[in-house]
Amino acid sequence: MPLYRASWLVPIAGPPIRHGWVATRDGRVVALGGATPPAADEVREERVIDLGDVVLMPALVNAHTHLELSWLRGRVRPAGNFIVWVGKMMAVRRHAPEAHDESYHRDAMASALAEMRASGTGLAGDVSNSLVGLDLLEASGLSGVVFHEVIGFSANDPKGLAAAARQRIDGLRAGANWRIVLAPHAPYSVSPELFEALRDARGPRRQDVTTVHVAESPEEVELVATGGGRWKHVLQLIGAWNPAWRAPRCRPVEYLDRLLFWDARTLAVHGVQATREELDLLRSRGATLVTCPRSNAFVGVGDPPISSFYASGVSVAVGTDSLASVDDLNLFQELAAMHRLAPEIPPSRLLESATAVGARALGLGGEFGILTPGARAAIIAVSVPAGTPDVEQYLVSGITPERVRWVESGSLC
Numbered sequence: 120m121p122l123y124r125a126s127w128l129v130p131i132a133g134p135p136i137r138h139g140w141v142a143t144r145d146g147r148v149v150a151l152g153g154a155t156p157p158a159a160d161e162v163r164e165e166r167v168i169d170l171g172d173v174v175l176m177p178a179l180v181n182a183h184t185h186l187e188l189s190w191l192r193g194r195v196r197p198a199g200n201f202i203v204w205v206g207k208m209m210a211v212r213r214h215a216p217e218a219h220d221e222s223y224h225r226d227a228m229a230s231a232l233a234e235m236r237a238s239g240t241g242l243a244g245d246v247s248n249s250l251v252g253l254d255l256l257e258a259s260g261l262s263g264v265v266f267h268e269v270i271g272f273s274a275n276d277p278k279g280l281a282a283a284a285r286q287r288i289d290g291l292r293a294g295a296n297w298r299i300v301l302a303p304h305a306p307y308s309v310s311p312e313l314f315e316a317l318r319d320a321r322g323p324r325r326q327d328v329t330t331v332h333v334a335e336s337p338e339e340v341e342l343v344a345t346g347g348g349r350w351k352h353v354l355q356l357i358g359a360w361n362p363a364w365r366a367p368r369c370r371p372v373e374y375l376d377r378l379l380f381w382d383a384r385t386l387a388v389h390g391v392q393a394t395r396e397e398l399d400l401l402r403s404r405g406a407t408l409v410t411c412p413r414s415n416a417f418v419g420v421g422d423p424p425i426s427s428f429y430a431s432g433v434s435v436a437v438g439t440d441s442l443a444s445v446d447d448l449n450l451f452q453e454l455a456a457m458h459r460l461a462p463e464i465p466p467s468r469l470l471e472s473a474t475a476v477g478a479r480a481l482g483l484g485g486e487f488g489i490l491t492p493g494a495r496a497a498i499i500a501v502s503v504p505a506g507t508p509d510v511e512q513y514l515v516s517g518i519t520p521e522r523v524r525w526v527e528s529g530s531l532c
Contacts, residue, residue, distance in 0.1 A: 120144045122157070123526055124169045127503060127510045129176040130490035131474045134467075135510050141175055143496040146529055151490055173500040174510055175526065176470075177490050178241025179450040180477030182409045183330065183388045183438025185246045186256075189231035190217060190224045191443035197417045201336035202349045204418040208443055221251065228252045231448055232259035238449035238520040241497040241529060242478060242487045244330065244386065244409075244438070246302065250291065257294030260528050262497075264481045265293055266302035266330050271313045272354060273361035281316035296530050305332040306371050307339050307350045310361060314378045328482045330386035330409070334371045334393040336420045343371050372397035381406045386480050388438065391415050391423045398431035407434040407480035410472075412456040414440030425461035429468060436477040437469075451518035458515040466511035487529065497529025 128139025346366030478488030
């Protein structure tokens with residue numbers, strides 16, 4: 120049974136520990152503590168590994184990404200508004216020579232997974248339309264949830280569409296470390312009837328987690344509030360508009376609440392345009408808000424109101440979004456962006472969002488995102504300059520992959 124020593128231990132489940140240690144057995148944390156050696160009846164170590172000037176901490180949790188879009192890296196430039204960015208992305212997906220090259224897509228996805236792992240991510244929530252590359256996920260050494268995303272604003276048979284999607288994922292197996300669940304895309308791409316059908320497809324107790332993009336852009340807010348605007352025009356152009364749809368004439372979060380969508384196992388992604396009332400509503404339903412600040416700036420929807428997120432009391436997790444809208448999948452860089460946007464938020468809360476909160480949102484709280492006896496030993500070591508006085512502040516300053524190494528993976532195979 121190995122016992123790892125380091126200059127700092129950041130368990131997330133408690134405050135940082137100077138000169139800390141953590142012991143593991145069979146992929147699980149057995150015990151942890153500070154400078155005082157463990158008692159003989161607490162842990163019987165077979166070997167002591169002194170890692171020196173590093174921070175030992177749980178692997179990060181990327182609660183929202185789209186790995187199947189990794190081939191778009193560098194092909195879509197930042198935009199001044201969301202509709203322009205979507206148009207650019209869709210043009211590349213239609214016309215690029217590699218658009219239908221499955222081998223190219225798989226190579227890009229495998230590379231993205233390796234980059235995520237190299238920068239300390241151990242658990243992810245991956246949104247997928249195609250469900251390609253499930254074998255790559257399992258081979259990556261990461262764990263997570265695949266959200267099979269369903270789109271249909273003008274679907275003729277929403278119940279049949281949801282049932283077919285359910286049947287599809289029930290016939291697939293992502294591996295021991297990944298599971299597949301259903302998810303709607305967004306209020307501007309999913310009809311209310313399909314939202315309800317997907318909600319019901321989660322089962323009578325809603326045992327599956329699910330996710331949705333919501334309150335991301337001003338255009339989405341306008342569509343839901345008025346029934347018009349640029350999203351209506353886009354849907355008409357691509358033949359996806361439903362002339363029978365009637366605007367709920369409210370805010371996006373309230374709209375989905377009317378459809379009984381929110382609960383403690385739902386992830387509300389982005390929320391850049393969310394008002395304090397909407398944030399309060401998400402908190403009251405137990406939902407988790409997943410923020411992706413670098414992507415939000417890239418696609419032109421603005422900076423997320425990080426301070427308001429935390430002030431509202433809603434649970435906040437962190438995602439990168441895809442390589443179509445961000446330069447890398449390094450979650451430490453997302454934390455640095457959050458710290459720049461809301462320097463008054465304690466670094467400890469930001470770190471909790473990128474670990475424990477994300478793990479809970481994905482249905483794996485207590486397994487990932489914390490170091491505590493019984494949790495999986497998904498442990499990373501981040502090099503830290505000797506004498507660093509505030510290790511949590513250091514961790515939200517922008518950690519690059521060369522400063523990260525894996526101690527144990529915590530995977531089931």
